[in-house]
Amino acid sequence: MVVVVEEGLNPTEKRGAYSLALLFALRMAGLFMLMPVLVIYGQQLNGFSPLWVGFAIGAYGLTQAMFQIPMGWLSDRVGRKPVIFLGLAIFALGSVVAALADSIYGVALGRALQGMGAIASTVMALAADLSRETQRAKVMAFIGVSIGLSFAGSLVLGPVLSALLGLSGLFWLIAALAIVAMLVVHFIVPNAEVKAPRGEVNANSEQMLKLLKHPQLVRLDWGVFTLHLVLTGLFVIMPLRLLDAGLAAEQHWQVYLPAVLVSFVLMVPLLIIAAKRNQQRGYFIFAISLLLLANVLLLVEHGSIWLLGIILTLFFVGFNYLEASLPALISNLAPPGNKGAALGVFSTSQFLGAFVGGSSAGALYMAGGMVAVCWFTISLLLIWILVSLGMRAQSGIKSYSLAISSADKPASLLAKLQVLPGVVEAVMIASDHTVYLKVKTKEFELARALDLVRAA
Template sequence: MSHLNSLEKRAAWSLALVFAFRMLGLFMLIPVFAIFGQDLIGFSPLWIGLAIGAYGLTQALLQIPMGWLSDQWGRKPVMLLGLGFFVLGSVVAALADSVYMVTLGRVLQGMGAISGAVMALASDLTREEQRPKVMAVIGMTIGLSFTIAMVAGPAIAAASGLSGIFWCTALMAITGLLLVWKVVPVAVSKAPASETLATKGQIMALFRHPELLRLNFGVLVLHLLLTAIFVVLPTLLLQQNFASAQHWQLYLPVLIGAFILMVPLMILASRKQQEKGYLLLAISLLIVSFVLILINQQLWSITLALLLFFVGFNYLEASMPALLSRIAPAGLKGTAMGTYASAQFLGAFLGGILGGAVASFSGGESLFAVAALIGLLWLAYASRMTVPARSQRLSLPVKVADETAAAQLAQRLTQLQGVLEVTVVVAEQRLYLKVGQQQFDLAEAQSLVESSQKS
């Protein structure tokens, strides 16, 4: 079958909405807090950064443990728990009169680290051949949520203040709770854990993988830079006599333009198979945007810089997970994605601290010089990346008695033409293959597996 069935469609749109409501709530504060938080007790540039990035710390710490819990307790109970924390954090922040309580609310919001559970449930509810479509639908909601948040945040804050942002966030989280409770399907099967969730025994091994380390470092820096610059950017716009209620009028065309310009880069990178070159180009766009703001803070210059920044940001946000999926060892995609997501959220937290600290001690303009320097270091580190040839991932059931039998089977399979990597997971009785897209003969591999089980 080439199309999603009714269960898969229901899973795709309901889980995408749950993801979107949560991400909207996290992102809407970014473009407004530096302005609308000024009436809070204890307001300072450092606490701006801490409040904006605080959710990233608890997200980074709990992303993988919450995924593990979803294996023990079930996907939906963990999602309900996480969304409950999100509602609580939103209410605490909405009622806050100090920057400290807002930061506490953001920490509680971050405890709703349900990304792993959502992705795992999506895998549980879909057939293997249809799984990429459902994952793509959910993945697209991240970029769409960010765009909507950058426009909706300033508009809501202008109409109802900072508390309005958090009450809106609480309402969306409650809607997400109802969706999970009443609409999201109950899984009747469970996808292989190694491909959807982080596994405890392999995390340290992946940290030693040089190419995955580059990607984890890259996403950490990408979100560090995003969070850091928005500690001071809204204030720069105010200094250009651009009222906060109108900021969405800048963000909307910039984000639409950036998306339009990003698409050709994605097409060219894929068609020419020059992913590394275009990745380096995107990082360079980030650096140029920081330099442009550093030398000229007029409105046209800030607008152009933001356009360049988001072209690079959107390209990197879309392309790095695809590279990660290609590079991750066979059978360990879930673990690789778990560590990648943790690095992403940790970057948001560190970006808040960096932005607040630099703005407090050296002024807002110097932050862009620091950002450009960090970007140059990332460019140098990424330039040494090796991108492997495109491959296909396959998963087959096997019957192996123990680790010795698994190792023998894996050794035989590595001799087949087109086989790049083999992982046999005894606990799951499943075989994972990473193979070349043209040279590999699936029938030959299946025959070898069957013969090994008879012997």
């Protein structure tokens, strides 16, 4: 069996891309809508304190980090869709628990339950199952765009809907969105007949430990940890700053919406220019510097809504650029056959960052106010810039996974593939009947590799 290269998405891949993007958008909206409002409306709950509201904001990140890999492992045993249904049901249950809570402790418990419905790794695995390797990046891009749009829309809808429904009503709405997502899975998402190779989607502890020693990947793992720590930290203090500036909670969308829209307009050219000039590291550090500048300006801001809008715009330009760049860099740098493990470490780092950001920002706000939170995030961003100076991003690199039948001499086939022009690295996983190739796109000819596989 050999990979057949076709241009464009086939009908199954299109349906899978659109439906999984919708699924992700519904799921992430349930998390993002809470970020700009929880610190405001949480003040009405028994036991409110900045420490506990910070924990409630970040609690889902802790349980997400704990359950991503186990849920992905379970999906290999019982199937992708049953695990996605289970995860959405747990997420809905957590939303109901939070909706019924009259204390910040109950809301924190509900948020932790929401995180236990950790389906991101399983949805990504299903996306890989539903797509050919040559088209997989396009499917993943659809999902990435849906997350970005969900984030932008949620920042606007969260304050508006909270004013209409209250915090409890918002949690009930989120539970309803989880049920809608379950209907999408049942009626719209295609069933996968073939699974992608395990190295493309799976992570195991042995591989993860090995990847933790990879200097380039560790830089990116630290980066996504810091990025989501700073994001959750921002939403512990920014809603309060907008209130202090005289903007009512239901009007916060008037600042969030322009900031997000302008940030997307500015971020896209940065991505294009960085790719064309092959200066990804420089623009990457520039984006981190925008986050740093936003936090420094928060230290000197004195109640101006316009300045808060500028701060948010700078922050979201940097955040959106980095959020789009990091997964691509991970896929680019991951050793052949270990992409799943690399993304597993990456996702765990991301959700841990969300948890540490929320909980530490709450504790620091109680101890030293907004200034303490800002200096904490500024320190971490400076460390990230120093860490990123050692980045060695590879440009013009692409990965292929070629399905093979049982070759008589697998070592001989691997040796022939390794010496093809443009091949950077080749790995054969006999149990998967798969050869992974990392290649230089300008030098590599896929047809020659396919001829060798056919001959074997």
